[in-house]
Amino acid sequence: MRELVELWRFREVLFNLVRRNLKVRYKNSVLGFFWSLLNPLMQIAVWWLVFKVILGNEQKDYTAELITGFLPWLFFSQCVLDSTACVTQEMALVKKAYFPRAILPLSALFSNLIHLGFAFLVAVILFIIWRVDVNVHYLLVIPGTLLVSVFAYGISTMVAAWSVFYSDVKFIVGNLLGLWFFLTPVLYPLNLVLQKRVEDADNLLKGMINWALPYIKSLYLLDPVAISMLGYRSGLLRGGQNPIIVPLDLGPAEQAASAAEKAHLIAQAEAQARATEAALRAQYPILHYVIGASLIALATAIVGHLIFRRLSRVFAERG
C-alpha cells in the first residue's frame, strides 16, 4: 500500500520517462515513429511470404491470424527485452536520486503499451479494409492486454533486477524468447498442438513423451501469452467464440468426381471437424485455462515485484 502511494507520488517521473523512451527510440531516423508500425508490419510480411506464398498455407484468413497473434507477442517480447537494460541504462539516475525503482521496468512496460496501441490501430484499419466484421467483441483485447501486461511486469522485473548483477541474463533472455515464440500459437493453428499424438509409442522415449503429452498441452494452454493471443483472436476474428477451433479438411472433397459426391464429402468433413472441435473443447475447458493463466500471471507479477524490490535496495551499490 505504501508502495502504491509512493508510486503515485512519483507518477510524473514515469510519465516523463515513457515520453523520453518514445522520443529517443527513433531519434535520428527519417521515418521516426513510423518504425514502431513498420517494424511489426515488415515482420508479418516476411512470415506471410514464407508461410502463405512459399509454403502455401491454406488456413482461412491466415494473415489476419498472424497479425492478431503477433500483436501481444511483440508487446511481451519487447517488454522483456527492454527490461534487460531498463535499470543499467539509468544507473546515473539510480545512483543519484531517490525514486521508486519499480518505475524503471514500468516505464518500459508503458512505452511498449503505447507502441501496441498504435500497432493495434493499424491492424484494425487493415481489418476494415479486408471487411473483417468490426464488432463489440473487439473489447476482448482489453482483458487480453491486461493479462499479458501483468505477466510481462512479473517477467520484466525479474529480468531487470538480475540484469544489474549478471550481464548473462540479457543473452539468456534473448535465446529463451526465441524459443518461447514457437511455443505460442502465432505461426500455426492451436489445434495442431492440441491434437498432437505420438504415433506407435514403441520405445521408452516415445512412451515417456506420450505420457507427458497431456501435461505439456495443459502447460502450453496455461501460458498467459498464449491465452492473451487466443483472446485477441477470439475477439478480433471470431466474434468472441471459443478460440479452440478445428478447420475443415477439404483434401478429399477436392478430388471428388461429381458435384454431388463433393457436397457429400464436404458435409462429412464438416461433421468430423465439428465433432473433433467439440471433443477438444470438452477436454480443454477454455475458461479454466483463462483463470489458470491469470493466476499464473498474477503470481509471476508478485514474485517478480518482490525479487525486484529486494534487489533494488542494492542497485546503487552494485551497478
Next chain:
Amino acid sequence: MIEVRDLWKKYRRPHLKVTSLKEAVLAFLRGQTGYVEFWALEDITFAVSPGEAVGVIGPNGSGKSTLFALLARVLEPTRGSIKVEGRVCPLLELGTGFHPELCGRDNVYLNASLLGLSRDEVESRYQDIVGFAELPEVMDAPVKTYSSGMVVRLGFSVAVHMDPDVLLIDEVLSVGDEYFQHKSLDRLMQFKRAGKTIFVVSHDLNAVERLCERSFWIQAGRLVMDGPSPQVIQAYREAVDRQERGGGQASRCSR
C-alpha cells in the same frame, strides 16, 4: 532538521570481478565469496538545524559521497537511523539526469520530476529555471549540443528551483564560469537566509569556508571532527601537511 544517529554503512567491494554466471559458479565452487566487506561509514552521529550550511571535507574515498547517498535515500543504512524533515534535493552532478538526445525543455521536466516536483509546479517555475541558467535560446536544442558549462548551469538551476528543504551539493561548486559561480553562491546564501539546510562536499576549502559556518571532517568512514568551519578546516590542513611531510599517500591506504 536532520538527525543522524549511530549510522553505519557496510560496502562489499568485489576483489574478483564477477560479472558473469560462469565466474560466479566457479567462484562459488572454489569457496570464494568474491568480495571483501568493509565499513564505508562508522558510527556517524550528528544533528543539523534548518538554516545551517555544513561543509563536508576529507580525502578521496573517506565516505563523503556515501553519506550524501544515504541522506538522499539512494542507499540504505546498514545500521542506525536517518531522520530528515522536508524535501531533500540532491544536485545531480553535471546534469546526470539529463538525456543527451532530448531537448533542454524535456530534460528540465524529467529532472524536476525526479527531484519530486509535479508537472504544474515545474510549469510555473520553468521561466525562472531557464532565466537563472541564462539559456533561453537553446531550450529546444538537444542537450548533447550544449557545452559542459551549459549543462551544469541548467542542472544547478533546476535543483535550486526545487524549493528543497535540504540541498545536497556534491563537488559541483567549481563548475561554470566565474560569473556563474558567484551567482550560484549568492543563490545558496539566499537559501540559507530562508532557513534551508545545505550540505556541501568539496575539496575547495575556501569555498566551504565562505559558505558554511560549520564543517564535518570525515576520514576513513569516521566523523573525525564536527565544529566551526575555520577550526575544522585548519585541523584538516594541518593533518594533510603532516601527511605530506610523513610519506605522502601511506596513511591513505592504511585501511
